[in-house]
Amino acid sequence: MKQVYLDNAATTMTxxxxxxxxxxxxxxxxxxxxxxxxxxxxxxxxxENARKIIAAKINAKPEEIIFTGxxxxxDNLAVKGIAYANKSKxxxxxxxxxxxxxxxxxxxxxxxxxxxxxxxGVSREGLVNPQDVKKAIRKDTILVSIMHxxxxxxxxxxxxxxxxxxxxxGIYFHTDAAQSFTKIPIDVxxxxxxxxxxxxxxxxxxKGIGALYIKQGTKTHPIIHGGSQESAMRAGTEHVANIVGFxxxxxxxxxxxxxxxxxxxxxxxxxxxxxxxxxxxGSKIRRLCNNINAxxxxxxxxxxxxxxxxxxIFASSGSxxxxxxxxxxxxxxxxxxxxxxxxxxxxxSLSKFTTKHDIDYAIALIRxxxxxxxxxxxxxxxxxxx
Ligand SMILES: Cc1ncc(COP(=O)(O)O)c(C=O)c1O
Numbered sequence: 001m002k003q004v005y006l007d008n009a010a011t012t013m014t015x016x017x018x019x020x021x022x023x024x025x026x027x028x029x030x031x032x033x034x035x036x037x038x039x040x041x042x043x044x045x046x047x048e049n050a051r052k053i054i055a056a057k058i059n060a061k062p063e064e065i066i067f068t069g070x071x072x073x074x075d076n077l078a079v080k081g082i083a084y085a086n087k088s089k090x091x092x093x094x095x096x097x098x099x100x101x102x103x104x105x106x107x108x109x110x111x112x113x114x115x116x117x118x119x120x121g122v123s124r125e126g127l128v129n130p131q132d133v134k135k136a137i138r139k140d141t142i143l144v145s146i147m148h149x150x151x152x153x154x155x156x157x158x159x160x161x162x163x164x165x166x167x168x169x170g171i172y173f174h175t176d177a178a179q180s181f182t183k184i185p186i187d188v189x190x191x192x193x194x195x196x197x198x199x200x201x202x203x204x205x206x207k208g209i210g211a212l213y214i215k216q217g218t219k220t221h222p223i224i225h226g227g228s229q230e231s232a233m234r235a236g237t238e239h240v241a242n243i244v245g246f247x248x249x250x251x252x253x254x255x256x257x258x259x260x261x262x263x264x265x266x267x268x269x270x271x272x273x274x275x276x277x278x279x280x281x282g283s284k285i286r287r288l289c290n291n292i293n294a295x296x297x298x299x300x301x302x303x304x305x306x307x308x309x310x311x312x313i314f315a316s317s318g319s320x321x322x323x324x325x326x327x328x329x330x331x332x333x334x335x336x337x338x339x340x341x342x343x344x345x346x347x348x349s350l351s352k353f354t355t356k357h358d359i360d361y362a363i364a365l366i367r368x369x370x371x372x373x374x375x376x377x378x379x380x381x382x383x384x385x386x
Contacts, residue, residue: 003312004358008202008290009151009179009349010316014245015204021248022206025241033238034229043240050247054211057250058177058196059187066212066233067243071178071199073224074212075102077234078174078195081220082143083110086172090140091115096128097334098155099147100176104330107145120146125283126155126335130162137165143172148196149180152331152347153282154291156184163192172218178202178210182253183261183289194218200242204351205249209242257352262289264350264359269294271363275370281332281345290350295341299373304346307369313362315348 005013025046031039033047051062068074083093095107097119107117118136122128128146137144144166149156159175166173174195177186181198188196196213200206214220214233226235269292272278277297296304301317308315317329328342337345348362 001312002361003314004354004362006313006315006348006350006354006358006362008351008354009154009347011201011207012204012351013353014206015249015252017252018205018245018248022241022245025244029240033240034227043238046240046244047238050243053247054198054250055213057182057186058198058213059189060213061216063231064213064216066214066230067238067246068210068212068234069208069236069239071100071176071197071202071210072102073234074197074199074210075100075176076106077212077220077223078197078214079103079106079143079145080110080223081233082172082174082195082218083115084223085219085221086142087115090138090142092118092138092141094118094120094133094136094141094144094146096120096122096146098122098126098128098150098152098331099145100151100178103145103147103176122155122334124336125286126150126153126281126331127283127286128157128162130158130165133162134165134169137169137171141169141171143174145174145176147176147179148186149177149184149288149291150282150331151179152329153293153335154179154288154349155282156180156286156288158286159193160191166194167192179288182250183258188213188215195220200246200249203249203253206242206245209239209246211246253352258289261350261352261354264354264356265289265292267356268292268348268350268359268363271359272366275367276374278370279341281335281337290354292348292350293345294348295337295345296370297341297344298377299344299370301344301346304369304373307373308362308365311365311369313365315346317343317346 029042031043033043051065055062055065120132146162163173172194176197178199182203194215198211200209222233224235272294279295281293328339332342
């Protein structure tokens, strides 16, 4: 059976080019980067080369990149690290209701420790109004954390405007760019970002590796204690192969891939909208090139996903981290969807490896499944009303 993978916001296939770059560091070049001998130096050089590559992608300095075990860890390091290091200045943080759980749960943990957090609402399209950020700033605000692109609905925030007003208020600005990295150009200097989260496995790199950009001079604390790896900001022996793979994945991304994904996203969206009672969640304009989130009104998303799964089409009903929760997505609720609409919504996310043939194949099956589920619903309604 043909398989079509449309869950690239959850994770992506590791690019063969990435696997090739990683292999030497899983086999012959296995030294500990902290060891003083030749094999250790080889590993350290590989890390520093990768750091340069990642830094260059966002116009940062190599020493401003801290490799972490995941984007979740990078988010924790940004929020908790900055909060702990600046608590004598203030204990107030501003974030949004549609952040990834890595941010929301970090904020919750800080609230339990006496910090106060403002969770900003978003528009129907999922946009944070920069003016709302401005209004929420207090004397004791130390950090604003607003994600760049949302993992469920793909909405892209105006981080340039938010960065500008944080700078003028003298407040640190963190943004989670796990979904947008390599898909939207990011220049941390031009848009005044103090901390930025990156992930490898969303861009065809390996799982279990992320990074945090921290602007030089930003007052922050480590959250993992031990050795002095990563400028003493993240203790623990580095996963050299994963770091090398991360950089190889970043290098393998291209503008051409982005244009292709955006074209396929638009085509997929048009085809879905031809089906009855389908609406698109999120913004039409400020949207990631690979994200489609559609509500199939009157159809239970989990039932539809099971049908799609049994036919080889892999998608999801939201964030992979919360897929096991029965509650409707916090993001879809925040944009004002009813429980019914939220529970009928499915996220399809594309990658550079997705083809038009994949989309046509998926659309044909979606059409068939939607029509069969709708007719079952109609029969049930007649039966129940009798
Ligand atoms: C926006 C965002 N932030 C953070 C994460 C966490 O990434 P990781 O799986 O590397 O911990 C994800 C992954 O889904 C994400 O989409």
